[in-house]
Amino acid sequence: MGELLAALVRAVGADYVLTAPEDMAPFLTDWRGRYHGDALAVVKPLTTAQVAEVVSICSRAGIAIVPQGGNTGLCGGATPLPGGRAVVLGLSRLDRIRALDTDNDTLCVDAGCTLAAVQHAAAAADRLFPLALASEGSCLIGGNLSTNAGGVQVLRYGNARELVLGLEVVLPDGRVWNGLRGLRKDNTGYDLKQLFIGAEGTLGVITAAVLKLFPAIRSRATAWVAVPDPQSAVRLLGLLRSHCGDRVSAFEIIGRSALELVLEHIPAARNPLPRMAPWAVLVELSDAAADAALEAKLLEVLSLGGEQGLVEDAAIAASIVQAQALWTLRESISEAQRIEGLSIKHDVAVPVSRIPEFLERAGAALHRVWPEVRIVAFGHIGDGNLHFNLSKPDAADNAAFIERTPEANRIVHDLVTGLGGSISAEHGLGQLKRDEILRYKSAVEMDMMRTIKQAFDPRGLMNPGKLLQLERQDTGAAVG
Template identity: 70%
Template sequence: MMDEFLSTLAAIVGRDYLLVDGAETAPYLNDWRGRYRGAARAVVRPADTAQVAAVLAACHAAAVPVVPQGGNTGLCGGATPLPDGRSVLLSLSRLNRVRALDPDNNTLCVEAGCKLSAVQAAAHEAGRLFPLSLASEGSCEIGGNLSTNAGGVQVLRYGNMRDLVLGLEVVLPDGQVWDGLRGLRKDNTGYDLKHLFVGAEGTLGVITAATLKLFPAPQARATAWVAVPDPAAAVALLAHMRGGCGDRITAFEIVGRPALDLVLQHIEGARDPLPGSAPWAVLVELSDTLPDAALEDMFERELGAAIEKGLVLDAAVAGSLAQAEALWALRENISEAQRLEGVSIKHDIAVPVSRIPAFLSAAGSRLRAVWPDVRIVAFGHIGDGNLHYNLSKAAAEENASFIARTEEANRVVHDLVAELGGSISAEHGLGQLKREEIRRYKSELELLLMRKIKSALDPAGLMNPGKLL
């Protein structure tokens, strides 16, 4: 029967795009971090929405689970099949066309397999900006960005992926196609169905295309690496800069000294932009749609005032595009530097911006009470309250035993996040990694409502089993 089923899939997508050989399927079955390895009956690579619909209809008829996958850059195992080998892995990478560009409406319609960098480039060619910006933008795909409600470094100004989408095309678990690709900013005609699928991690259906918001392209930028004495000063600096620069603040990223030290140690060409060893730094970027040289003057004036207030210890303002890119490389290479250093216990948490200093202080105290020599690598999007808070031991021989106590460390961090009114997953999703953990922090009613939505759209439970719920 499986031979017949696979023959059906091959007839839909073509034999060259049905992968069953172990060497061919292997790259699709591991997550980016190497934490999860799954198995699949086959990897199917459809070319268009019609083929996706036919594949899902065939899987539905045969009661075969489906795991959608984009660029496979997720960090919680959400696009990796379970080890039981029952699923078909559905790769969306061939759906990579730009369908429509409407510069007057400031919208771009693209297929789910378009790489984020290609979407940015298409917007740029039209004199527009698509503002989602991630370290993985050269390999992650729009469908995955939507399915995890990706955030990135410009959420402070433009919002996360949920804020950047106007319409979706979605193939439902039984193969029906919902065409909701409207480019409307106002549409009060019932439930806003697209938001069911954004952030659903492929558990309700397969996003095949999206209508995205575009913005005027910035004509001027100013970037600086700023040393601050502590996180409270960083939060106060954000308020200060907002008061003086308004919505020109595009990004506001915090970097703890241990994070910067790992980049300086492992990334070739990385250089400390400031003398000394300040405990915390903030990477600040302003942008404006007007080619106004006064932006840099405004930036330096506000930084000078912040120094007088004691909020800033020192600052290095980029004098060129190359210098700005070098500053951003320090921030964007933190995850790679950590990977090269070894395994760590990773957290992607969010608390209200005002409570970030309290979180960092209390979390450090509670963890060091149990593990006095724990290394805390904290960095992230302080402007929107999202921190990446990662733990390890500097000595490799001690780190393995520490990693074995991941659940205990998670409890310390996540319980504190809950106390402060936060979330244990800010932008990476739940996937397999936090599927069970979330049950401790969501109410029974919330979980019940989520299960009811899942049951309504995917009653057979075939879409991305073992993830999120």
């Protein structure tokens, strides 16, 4: 232990090897407070070379490594296991903007840059980096890529996987793969970067990335729209896309329970409409051109939606401040739920066309078992991703309900899979769904994933206990 710590201090400096319990504590608990782990040390390198040296030291010593970005994940993917002999690798000091190429529309950044810093660097060059999350001020781009983050603009721009052209990765043995190529066409074999995007740090440590940039947005129109039901929301989405094309950049659904929690727990929150609707959608159109008629176009389509019975009421933002207030309502839902207390959370995806069926059937099935269950449903209906969270209003009842999480998961996840969906749309598997996924992925898929893991990390030292388990062939004991 002493030799390991001494080597780590030589690699990054004494100030960046944390061993005191009070110093390590923030790194050993996830954002939700659900997972708590142990570590030998928290190490905070400054450069890729230092990351490689730390990984090499740990590899030689047989010590597990838990990469951690902004620690904003929701599935325990960046939290070490309890009782584990691991080193947490904090990447927040890798925060350089390495290169900007406006002719190629690319930005090369260190993995420790916050998402907001990446957005600002793009904006300073009159460009857009479209990945947008509620935690963008604290989440790090390396973590966004390691979990294949989604967010509110996937509808138009795709998720993190589609926004990356190249990666730099430190492999489990300490070697550095430099794949920082800003190419949109490269047919020279396997697309290796895609192995690391969404791998949750189980195959290597992302240390830098080449990201796609897009033209800056010069006009926006934003509206909060009351709809009678999810089916109307889906039809309204189709109506908007048929009239506005790719200018539909976001389309979020918010159930009444979600808005009620925000209004209760977020002091500045106000309902944009005079009455509480059962469902609302937050719509945003955007254009790289300065289009003064964009707001009028949105109003025209919403009026058409009203004639077809799809829209009950709407509030169109008349200023940037009003638009930000609408987005604050949507982005405050997770925080409001955290204040309210624990809930059984689901991050699921189904085909957009089947969202109404999922909501109806899941609600009915859950209410048959728990008549008083509170369903907080919201999310990215434009790309088929719903956050579907369950709780009881009374704290004592809720504690008993949380203990029945596996039963609730089985109802929701079986239905999602039966509708051709996924039990994890954008949050990853982490610890939360590592074992649950075994019920829903085929044996062939799991074997392929384990084969990849075995090839890159045969000793299971990279973020053990996350995403999947390797089994020792000799004893059957889980190693990573």
